Amino acid sequence: MSKLQPVRGTRDIYGQLAYRHHHIIDTSFEVCRRYGYDRISTPIFEFTNVFLRSIGETTDIVSKEMYSFEDRKGESLTLRPEGTAGVVRSLISNGRFQELPLKQFYAGPMFRYERPQKGRYRQFHQIGAEYLGAEEPRSDVEAISMAFNVLQALGLDKSISLEINTLGDEDSRSAYRDALVAYFAKYKNDLSADSQMRLEKNPLRILDSKNETDKEISSQAPAFEAFLNASSKTYFENVCKGLENLGLSYVLNDKLVRGLDYYSHSVFEFVTNELGAQGTVLAGGRYDGLVQQMGGKPTPAIGWAAGIERLEMLMPDLAEDLPVTMMMPIGETTFSEAEKLMHDLRSAGHKVISDYAGNLKKRFARADKVGAKLAIILGEEELSKNVVMLKNMKTGEQDEVEINQLEKKIRENHES
RNA sequence: GCGGGUGUAGCUCAGUUGGUUAGAGCGCUGGUUUGUGGUACCGGAGGCCGUGGGUUCAAAUCCCAUCAUUCGCCCCA
Numbered sequence: 178m179s180k181l182q183p184v185r186g187t188r189d190i191y192g193q194l195a196y197r198h199h200h201i202i203d204t205s206f207e208v209c210r211r212y213g214y215d216r217i218s219t220p221i222f223e224f225t226n227v228f229l230r231s232i233g234e235t236t237d238i239v240s241k242e243m244y245s246f247e248d249r250k251g252e253s254l255t256l257r258p259e260g261t262a263g264v265v266r267s268l269i270s271n272g273r274f275q276e277l278p279l280k281q282f283y284a285g286p287m288f289r290y291e292r293p294q295k296g297r298y299r300q301f302h303q304i305g306a307e308y309l310g311a312e313e314p315r316s317d318v319e320a321i322s323m324a325f326n327v328l329q330a331l332g333l334d335k336s337i338s339l340e341i342n343t344l345g346d347e348d349s350r351s352a353y354r355d356a357l358v359a360y361f362a363k364y365k366n367d368l369s370a371d372s373q374m375r376l377e378k379n380p381l382r383i384l385d386s387k388n389e390t391d392k393e394i395s396s397q398a399p400a401f402e403a404f405l406n407a408s409s410k411t412y413f414e415n416v417c418k419g420l421e422n423l424g425l426s427y428v429l430n431d432k433l434v435r436g437l438d439y440y441s442h443s444v445f446e447f448v449t450n451e452l453g454a455q456g457t458v459l460a461g462g463r464y465d466g467l468v469q470q471m472g473g474k475p476t477p478a479i480g481w482a483a484g485i486e487r488l489e490m491l492m493p494d495l496a497e498d499l500p501v502t503m504m505m506p507i508g509e510t511t512f513s514e515a516e517k518l519m520h521d522l523r524s525a526g527h528k529v530i531s532d533y534a535g536n537l538k539k540r541f542a543r544a545d546k547v548g549a550k551l552a553i554i555l556g557e558e559e560l561s562k563n564v565v566m567l568k569n570m571k572t573g574e575q576d577e578v579e580i581n582q583l584e585k586k587i588r589e590n591h592e593s
Numbered sequence: 594g595c596g597g598g599u600g601u602a603g604c605u606c607a608g609u610u611g612g613u614u615a616g617a618g619c620g621c622u623g624g625u626u627u628g629u630g631g632u633a634c635c636g637g638a639g640g641c642c643g644u645g646g647g648u649u650c651a652a653a654u655c656c657c658a659u660c661a662u663u664c665g666c667c668c669c670a
Contacts, residue, residue: 182661237668241594259670287670292594295663296670303670371667387666435669446670457670484670507628539623541630549630556628570630 186291186299196495198302201485202284205304205327212323214280214306219263221286225253230471231262233438235378242289256288260305261439261464261480262471268309269473277310277476284485296455296487305461305482309468312477314412317443317463318419320479324459325425327483328447333491337458339425341416341445342433344381345401345409347466350441353404354380364394381434401431409442416443435460439467443479452487459483496548500591503549504531505540507556515555518565518583525584527591544570551590553583 183189190198206216225245232239244256257263260283273279284304293299304327308320321339328334344350357380365373369388376383384395405413420427427445435444444462452458461481468476502522506515515531522529530547532540537554544552554566559577567586568575578586 185661242668289669291668293662294665297668301670305670382668454665454667455670460670482670487670505629536627537629539630543630545631552629554628558628566629568629573630575629 184299186293188298193494194489196497197489197492198485200495201331201488201492202304204330205483206282206284208327208330209280209282209306209323212280212319214282217264217267217281217283218285219257219260219267219283222254222256223263223266225255227262227266227471228255228258231265231439231467232259236438238289242291244288244290258289259287260285260303260482261307261467264305264307264480265309265468265471265473265478268468268476269471274474274476279307279309281307281309283307294455296452296484296490298486302485303482304485305480307478307480309478310476311463311479314415315419317416317479318423320461320481321416321420321443321445322423322425324445324447324461324481324483328459328488331488331492333449333458333488336451336491337447337449339427339445339447340430340433341420341427341443342430343401343405343409343413343416344434344441344444344462345405345413346441349401349405349409350381353399353401356399356404357381357383360398361394367394379438384432385434395432412442435462439464439470441465445481447483449491452490455484455487457484458487458491499528500550501548502527502529502551502553502587503540503544503547504529504553505537505544505555506531506533507537507554510557511555511560514560518553518555518580522584522587525588527584527587551587 206214225243228239228243234240238258243258245253246255248254264281264283268274268279282305284302286300286302288300290299291297306320306323308316311317311320321341325334325339328337345353358376361368361372361376361380361383365376367390368376368383369386369391372383372386372388372391375386383391384398386392386395402410417427417429433444433446440462442463442465444460446457446460448456449458450456459481460483461479463477463479465477468474468478504515504519506512512533519529519531530549532543534540541552549570552568552570554568554575556566559565562577564577564579565583566575567578567583567590569590
């Protein structure tokens with residue numbers, strides 16, 4: 178046991194997990210492409226700078242959770258802890274500004290050095306969508322509604338709810354930040370140790386604290402609304418109206434603050450209460466300043482990401498959806514004909530697996546186990562007549578079928 | 594990074610106040626005579642009791658450490 182373990186916080190994905198994992202990626206992209214999204218894959222590691230400049234140096238992700246290392250040339254590289262930075266870097270590196278607006282969907286592993294827990298891994302996987310060059314409130318609405326449709330397509334819309342908030346524009350946010358610092362400074366000694374740190378680094382996050390005393394102090398804190406300037410306010414109102422127009426219900430949560438520094442205006446989370454502390458399943462927001470901050474032309478944008486492992490846990494078991502046909506040749510003289518038949522059936526698009534070993538009793542038991550719909554029995558008797566026995570595993574009916582009619586019969590069976 | 598729980602067969606778990614060859618169910622596998630399954634019956638394989646130390650005549654059982662996992666905090670998807 179102690180000899181060959183996977184690295185702490187990593188795991189192998191196979192069997193049922195693999196079904197779900199790929200189902201999540203396939204279905205979510207299928208939904209996103211209806212909105213005009215294309216796929217993008219950016220490298221799994223980038224220059225460390227890419228993340229320092231985007232995520233924010235004071236965030237926990239950057240300050241203590243990154244897998245950073247030097248390559249043989251001494252360059253500082255980092256395994257990506259999230260997807261947005263890479264997509265934005267790609268926009269800039271490839272000079273794709275003339276292609277804006279760009280809608281990009283990605284899926285893949287992310288890495289953070291955190292204490293592992295259920296639904297929280299050091300190598301975890303996300304699907305995400307970035308809408309670059311997205312200007313109007315309607316693009317926020319579209320991004321959120323697309324996220325909802327993704328969750329719906331996965332059958333999870335019943336177990337989650339949508340929370341939204343606004344962080345306003347830069348001016349509103351810095352005015353609010355100053356007010357919060359002034360307010361919390363008065364209670365500094367009563368705040369939890371964590372929140373005392375936040376006071377200096379990211380005072381907005383104190384609002385998010387789960388510490389009871391912090392919550393009490395926060396409840397009297399100045400509300401953001403008073404600091405939102407007119408344009409920020411209008412913007413957010415239009416987002417809300419847009420959601421209502423689509424019939425999407427949401428909860429306003431003025432304590433909702435995202436952990437990455439680059440967010441502004443709309444932020445949102447789809448949450449569940451079925452996963453304990455890992456209740457956030459999909460989250461995102463607008464990041465108008467990020468592209469410029471990373472050295473590109475000023476480009477408004479909005480995006481979101483979802484944790485595949487968390488979605489996985491909310492989903493029911495999935496089964497193989499291709500009907501399976503089991504080939505059972507009896508006696509070595511039939512083997513080459515069986516192989517030829519399987520080759521042709523597979524070319525015609527059928528899933529055919531074979532079982533050469535043991536008596537028929539065993540083979541039928543195994544055919545059951547893998548959920549075969551049909552079984553083909555090919556013995557010497559059949560071979561001499563140029564037929565096979567085709568058995569419907571569910572009804573138990575079985576008929577002689579001429580070999581040149583076999584593909585047609587199988588197709589008919591699957592269609593009925 | 595902090596605090597608590599858990600760690601016995603592939604899986605889910607028993608294992609009495611420390612006491613001979615460590616158990617069950619499921620799964621896997623062989624059989625119940627010839628080429629027909631989902632049932633029943635009878636066999637079989639499979640365990641350095643997470644790992645390393647310690648206490649003891651004797652440890653799966655007690656102590657320490659370590660690793661993994663899990664719950665909460667933190668953080669976030």
